[in-house]
Amino acid sequence: xxxxxxSLYLVLDANLCPSPQDMVRVTLEAVKGGCTLVQLRxxxxxxxxQLEAALLLKQALVGTGVPLLIDDHVDIxxxxxxxxxxxxxxxxxxNEARDILGPDAIIGLSVGSLLELNSVTDAVDYLGVGPVxxxxxxKDAGLAIGTDGLGSIVRxxxxxxxxxxxxxxxxxxxxxxxxxxxxxxxxxxCGSDDPQKASRTxxxxxxx
Amino acid sequence: xxxxxxSLYLVLDANLCPSPQDMVRVTLEAVKGGCTLVQLRxxxxxxxxQLEAALLLKQALVGTGVPLLIDDHVDIxxxxxxxxxxxxxxxxxxNEARDILGPDAIIGLSVGSLLELNSVTDAVDYLGVGPVxxxxxxKDAGLAIGTDGLGSIVRxxxxxxxxxxxxxxxxxxxxxxxxxxxxxxxxxxCGSDDPQKASRTxxxxxxx
Numbered sequence: 001x002x003x004x005x006x007s008l009y010l011v012l013d014a015n016l017c018p019s020p021q022d023m024v025r026v027t028l029e030a031v032k033g034g035c036t037l038v039q040l041r042x043x044x045x046x047x048x049x050q051l052e053a054a055l056l057l058k059q060a061l062v063g064t065g066v067p068l069l070i071d072d073h074v075d076i077x078x079x080x081x082x083x084x085x086x087x088x089x090x091x092x093x094x095n096e097a098r099d100i101l102g103p104d105a106i107i108g109l110s111v112g113s114l115l116e117l118n119s120v121t122d123a124v125d126y127l128g129v130g131p132v133x134x135x136x137x138x139k140d141a142g143l144a145i146g147t148d149g150l151g152s153i154v155r156x157x158x159x160x161x162x163x164x165x166x167x168x169x170x171x172x173x174x175x176x177x178x179x180x181x182x183x184x185x186x187x188x189x190c191g192s193d194d195p196q197k198a199s200r201t202x203x204x205x206x207x208x
Numbered sequence: 209x210x211x212x213x214x215s216l217y218l219v220l221d222a223n224l225c226p227s228p229q230d231m232v233r234v235t236l237e238a239v240k241g242g243c244t245l246v247q248l249r250x251x252x253x254x255x256x257x258q259l260e261a262a263l264l265l266k267q268a269l270v271g272t273g274v275p276l277l278i279d280d281h282v283d284i285x286x287x288x289x290x291x292x293x294x295x296x297x298x299x300x301x302x303n304e305a306r307d308i309l310g311p312d313a314i315i316g317l318s319v320g321s322l323l324e325l326n327s328v329t330d331a332v333d334y335l336g337v338g339p340v341x342x343x344x345x346x347k348d349a350g351l352a353i354g355t356d357g358l359g360s361i362v363r364x365x366x367x368x369x370x371x372x373x374x375x376x377x378x379x380x381x382x383x384x385x386x387x388x389x390x391x392x393x394x395x396x397x398c399g400s401d402d403p404q405k406a407s408r409t410x411x412x413x414x415x416x
Binding site for chain 1: 254255256257259280281282283284286287296297298299300301304307308
């Protein structure tokens, strides 16, 4: 049985964490604050630097039980022995990722509409649904779907859902109320002076 | 024994060939004109589109004996069953690519200076050396090293070398004279109205 917890899903952003070392620092603080899953998302970085970050993060997370996922790149996932990969609609198909990574890998897929639910296959373990609110950290994100849009996708989905896009302590609970299993947070943790406190505050806001 | 011929190495450019279908058309014409190796380089495209192009190109090249290499992405190379990968100094390390792709894959490494020769390992099969002349098709290419720079790297290199960067029919022979085994061409073929004729003309200019 695959063991992962979408409750407080940290997405590390290369602009807010400009070095692999920054990413490690934010991650360790966030894990102390209750973060349950970490994704490395650094499309701006060349792959050597992304791999360096993945290796450091994987090492830093040893013993925490918190899995590390890699955005987009199945090869980096494989080399860094990360726990899985998150792919978007225009990235490598989940089935191809599964063939390479094997049955134990965690594979997530971004879904931004009911139509995109058609791209879900048996290879997918969870859905990242959004952007729920408007966001500046992902340039190619679509229009915000709101908690109504989130709810309509959750009701049709047969997999666990993590809500993403502009989520912070003030709106996290509305995503859980709409049916999401967890919240994915980027700038509200990566951009915070105190990632541990920010994580704890968002977790409490979401789950009480 | 690995079998590849660097003589006339076509690098498909996503800006000059805006669709996977354009890439297939240019490739088939170039192969008729004497092209011996093809690389897919489309960093501007999301990986789903790059994979689509790789699969179409691999299929189009069946029976031609011309190998297909993928720029940067080991995962796409694996999924598309391409013949190998070309990596730069800031991409995934050649040794990691070799571990994933196995002994039969062709692995190329970009080298732009004598210092960068230090990054060559047993995992590498050939070197892409340049930019020899100034180029507009690769945004992150360094300053042109000229045929003198090319020659100095060729003399120290223990692997076959393909020259790259601003190469066309007027300067191809100077690269071969400087010791390169072949020339890699981007815009002089991809940007030509007649890629077959352009390939034949460059091949003749380079090798007589």
